[in-house]
Structures are given as structure tokens and as C-alpha cells.
Amino acid sequence: MSDVMHVHGGAPLTGAITVRGAKNFVSKAMVASLLGEGPSELRNVPGIRDVEIVRDLLELHGVRVDRDDRAGVLRLDPTDVESAHVADIDAHAGSSRIPILFCGPLLHRLGEAFIPDLGGCRIGDRPINFHLDILRQFGAVVDKRENGIHITAPRRLQGTKIALPYPSVGATEQLLLTAVRAEGLTELAGAAIEPEIMDLINVLQKMGAIISVDTDRVIRIEGVDRLEGYRHTSLPDRIEAASWASAALATGGDIDVLGARQPEMTAFLNTFRKVGGGFEVHDDGIRFFHPGHELSSIVLETDVHPGFMTDWQQPLVVALTQATGLSIVHETVYENRFGFTDALRGMGATIQVYRECLGGHPCRFGQRNFYHSAVISGPTPLIAADIEVPDLRGGFSHLIAALAAKGTSRVAGIGLIDRGYENFTDKLAALGADFDRD
Ligand SMILES: CC(=O)N[C@H]1[C@@H](OP(=O)(O)OP(=O)(O)OC[C@H]2O[C@@H](n3ccc(=O)[nH]c3=O)[C@H](O)[C@@H]2O)O[C@H](CO)[C@@H](O)[C@@H]1O
Ligand SMILES: C=C(OP(=O)(O)O)C(=O)O
Numbered sequence: 001m002s003d004v005m006h007v008h009g010g011a012p013l014t015g016a017i018t019v020r021g022a023k024n025f026v027s028k029a030m031v032a033s034l035l036g037e038g039p040s041e042l043r044n045v046p047g048i049r050d051v052e053i054v055r056d057l058l059e060l061h062g063v064r065v066d067r068d069d070r071a072g073v074l075r076l077d078p079t080d081v082e083s084a085h086v087a088d089i090d091a092h093a094g095s096s097r098i099p100i101l102f103c104g105p106l107l108h109r110l111g112e113a114f115i116p117d118l119g120g121c122r123i124g125d126r127p128i129n130f131h132l133d134i135l136r137q138f139g140a141v142v143d144k145r146e147n148g149i150h151i152t153a154p155r156r157l158q159g160t161k162i163a164l165p166y167p168s169v170g171a172t173e174q175l176l177l178t179a180v181r182a183e184g185l186t187e188l189a190g191a192a193i194e195p196e197i198m199d200l201i202n203v204l205q206k207m208g209a210i211i212s213v214d215t216d217r218v219i220r221i222e223g224v225d226r227l228e229g230y231r232h233t234s235l236p237d238r239i240e241a242a243s244w245a246s247a248a249l250a251t252g253g254d255i256d257v258l259g260a261r262q263p264e265m266t267a268f269l270n271t272f273r274k275v276g277g278g279f280e281v282h283d284d285g286i287r288f289f290h291p292g293h294e295l296s297s298i299v300l301e302t303d304v305h306p307g308f309m310t311d312w313q314q315p316l317v318v319a320l321t322q323a324t325g326l327s328i329v330h331e332t333v334y335e336n337r338f339g340f341t342d343a344l345r346g347m348g349a350t351i352q353v354y355r356e357c358l359g360g361h362p363c364r365f366g367q368r369n370f371y372h373s374a375v376i377s378g379p380t381p382l383i384a385a386d387i388e389v390p391d392l393r394g395g396f397s398h399l400i401a402a403l404a405a406k407g408t409s410r411v412a413g414i415g416l417i418d419r420g421y422e423n424f425t426d427k428l429a430a431l432g433a434d435f436d437r438d
Helices: 023-035 049-060 086-090 098-110 129-137 169-179 195-207 238-250 263-275 310-320 341-346 392-404 414-419 424-430
Strands: 004-009 014-018 040-043 064-068 073-077 112-116 141-145 148-152 161-163 185-189 210-213 219-222 231-233 254-258 278-282 285-289 299-301 323-330 350-354 373-378 386-388 407-412 434-436
Touching (some): 004 392, 014 424, 023 238, 049 073, 049 086, 049 414, 098 129, 098 169, 169 219, 195 210, 195 231, 238 263, 263 285, 263 310, 310 323, 310 392, 392 424
Parallel strands (some): 386 407
Antiparallel strands (some): 004 434, 112 148, 278 285, 350 373
């Protein structure tokens, strides 16, 4: 399929679509299957590229993967896990953030692992220093190579006490996937507590792990000698759900997001309401709609859970171009997540980015050279343009902008969006969008 879409915008998106399992959970649960003695079964798995990447990596390590795409079921059998050939793994360099999470499970099973350089969205430097510090504290030896890292465990990994300088999602998952089979107790202070992490803890507990989570971001794990396979149904993708909600608002539409759930989206729903968006939580999902009157400008800071998630920011900014007055958005999780606003400016949006922390609280990126605050002045009608998709969420935001804009936009690099949005062109068609993807 072509990587270019021609979008004939200017009409509201209306109708119902379904979201399935969360990109940021399913890929981790797939890695967790490596820890089990027997097969695991994961349900509500979306057909996105990140799932394919992790499936390939698991297969390269000897995991047998059977899938039923329609039903969204993956069966993962790690009985014959073996070291993969470095050259094969190397081919996955730059593909996603997930390979670094193979460290703990592979060290427990094989005593060594080669991890290719990571990919994922280029929205900041995204170092892996917390991950490596954690692994070293468990007793692993890390050797940096040209295209990745080689990591070994000269003896069984030992439980340890760690405090994270920032509640990193990936580093918390690294710790969980390593501590569950390490010898003795592990305590993590300053842990991330995103819903996807809580669902990973559900999976690990089903496998036989002993994990407790305190309300003060402290997680304690008692290592065990053996874990079994699991059967689990993924929580829904709250980022995809919020993306469609923002699309409804930006295009003046009405989208029923089947599968979306309220508990993981509290912070988003509060903000959506403050902007003036309407929503209705029902048994099968959440319906999001434009209220038919003016939208309100807001002041917003992204944050770790339970705050307003950074991955919700880019789609919502498009909707804020249609709100009356000045909105301020302070991005505190990534230092470089406003690059996508260049294209929006080219489409008629009035958005200025600043180095200062404008949201109210100083963050790690203040007084440095990072344009991590944005002021959006609206409402401004959007006009069609030629756009190049920069990353996953920025790309979806550009699509929303093209759908809201009158005229025909050419959106290139659309394949990047497949990494995290299942069948998005079918869903757009179901919502009445007018486009060609040749
Ligand atoms: C696949 C996946 O689940 N991706 C999500 C995950 O990314 P990911 O797990 O990569 O994000 P982190 O929570 O680790 O990153 C948060 C911040 O910590 C910094 N950091 C992180 C690790 C480290 O070793 N050193 C360090 O400095 C990062 O540069 C960033 O500024 O959580 C992010 C925050 O909710 C989401 O935006 C991503 O969608
Ligand atoms: C930043 C994201 O993903 P990743 O960590 O996979 O790059 C995202 O999903 O918005």
C-alpha cells in the first residue's frame, strides 16, 4: 500500500469504531511470556506494527507464536527459547522501544542477551541509562557494542533496592520483568504506575509472581524460582481512544469509541470537558462529540500517570486550534514533542513554542534549550497542505488536521501511523472520511 494519503477534509467524522488492546501493554505482555515455563495466551491484541515487531523478535528467540488476527488472540510458547543470531536481531535495530525489555527474561533463561539499538518516536533524546543502572544493580554485566548492547549474568540475578530519579514507564517495566525471577526481595521507589504497568503486574501475578504496589510509588517484588504461562485479556488502548476523541472535537463530529473505558482516562476526560467537548460513558465504550458551540481555551501540563498523558497531547493540540482564546500546553515528559506543530502552522494554526515552562510548574526541561511549551491561539480555520508525518502521534494529529481542513491535503509517510493505530484507514472510512490511499 502507498505511504501517501490524499485527504479531502472539511467534514465532521461521525459514527462508531472499536479500539482493541493497548500498544503500550500488549508488547510488554508478549515479552513477559518469555518468563513462563509453559505457553501463554493473550487476547484483545490489535493488528499494529509494534506487535509484529515483537512477534518477530520472539520468534528469532525460538518462541512459537500462533495468532488469530480476527479474534485478536496470540498464543506464545517459549518452551524452546534459545539465543538468537545477532545478525537477525540487528535487523530490528531502530524498530521500537521494546527490545530493551527482553534483558531480564533472557538473562534468567539464557544468561545472556543482545539488544539492538532502540527505535520509537523521536520526541526527545530517550536515553536508556535508568534501564542499564537497574540491570547492573541486579548483577548483570553490560557491554556496549556498535549496534546495541550485549548483556550477561555471570550468576543468578539478585534482588535489590532502587530509586528511580524519574518515574519512567520503561524502566519500571524493566525492573518488574527482571525482579520477578531474581533471588530475594526487590524494592523500587519512584515507580511509574501507568495503567499499562498495572496490567503487566496482573499478568506477572497470574504467572506466579509476588508483587505489591503502595500508593507512594513503591513497588516490592519477592523473587520466585518458577513462573507459568498466563491467559489474559489486554486493557484497551486509552491513547487511541483519546486520539479519536480529539478527532471528533477538531472536525466538529461525533465518534462512539467502542471498547474505551473510563477508569484509565479520567485525566483526559476532565480536560476534554474543560475544553467544552461532550462525552457519554456507556456500557460498551465512550461517545465523544463536539457540543455545537464554541470550545474553550485551557492551560494544560502533560505528566506521568495519574496526570494528563504525553501521548494524548499531540492530537488534542489540533482540537485546541479550534478553541476560542489562548491555550497553553506545557510538555513535561519529553523535551522535543512539539515538532509536529510546524506543519499545523503551515495549515493556518497560530501556535508559538517556548523554551520556558509555561504551564505553572517548573519541569526538568526549563532553562534549557528545549521548546517544550506551546501557546495556541484560536479558533483558526485550517487549510489543506502537503504534510510529512514525523512520528506516530504527530502523524495522527496531522491526519486530524487534514480531515478538519477544507480542501485536499497530501499526507506522506502515513505508514508510521500503522505502528500504533489498528486499521486506521478502515476506521476513517467508517466515520465518513473522504480520502484516497493508493
Ligand atoms: C512503548 C511504550 O510503552 N512507550 C511509552 C512509554 O515510553 P518509555 O517507556 O520509553 O518512556 P519513559 O517513561 O521511560 O520516559 C519518560 C522520560 O524519562 C526519560 N528516561 C527514560 C528512561 C531512561 O533510562 N532515562 C531517561 O531519562 C525519557 O527520556 C523521558 O523523558 O512511556 C511514555 C510515557 O508515558 C509514553 O509516551 C510512551 O508511549
Ligand atoms: C511515544 C510513543 O511510543 P513509543 O514509546 O513506542 O515510541 C507513543 O505511543 O506515543
